[in-house]
Amino acid sequence: MMTVLRRVAIEDKDWVFDTDNSQSLLLAAQAAGIRLPSSCRNGTCRTCLCQLAGGSVRYLIEWPGLSLDEKREGYILPCVALAESDLVLRVPAARRIE
Numbered sequence: 001m002m003t004v005l006r007r008v009a010i011e012d013k014d015w016v017f018d019t020d021n022s023q024s025l026l027l028a029a030q031a032a033g034i035r036l037p038s039s040c041r042n043g044t045c046r047t048c049l050c051q052l053a054g055g056s057v058r059y060l061i062e063w064p065g066l067s068l069d070e071k072r073e074g075y076i077l078p079c080v081a082l083a084e085s086d087l088v089l090r091v092p093a094a095r096r097i098e
């Protein structure tokens with residue numbers, strides 16, 4: 001099967017990484033040296049909650065801990081999300097891993 005690479009940018013920072021969706025956005029970011037807030041990493045605690053400034057995602061689990069309103073407003077849980085398109089993430093708390 002052909003691997004599709006999606007490009008993910010962090011809004012207001014000069015950081016981008018690619019993902020082939022073999023792992024969650026959280027782990028793909030980490031592999032690229034970018035730390036996003038996280039705790040449970042299974043879609044329940046909402047520590048990683050952030051907003052999409054562009055693009056769309058799908059989920060590794062059936063019921064990510066998001067309300068319908070939050071979904072409509074573009075909130076996602078990157079620990080259980082995969083990119084459906086190129087993305088722009090709004091994560092002011094993102095940090096470079098030293």
Ligand code: FES
Pocket residue numbers: 037038039040041042043044045046047048049077078079080
């Ligand atoms: S780290 Fe807990 S919901 Fe994402």
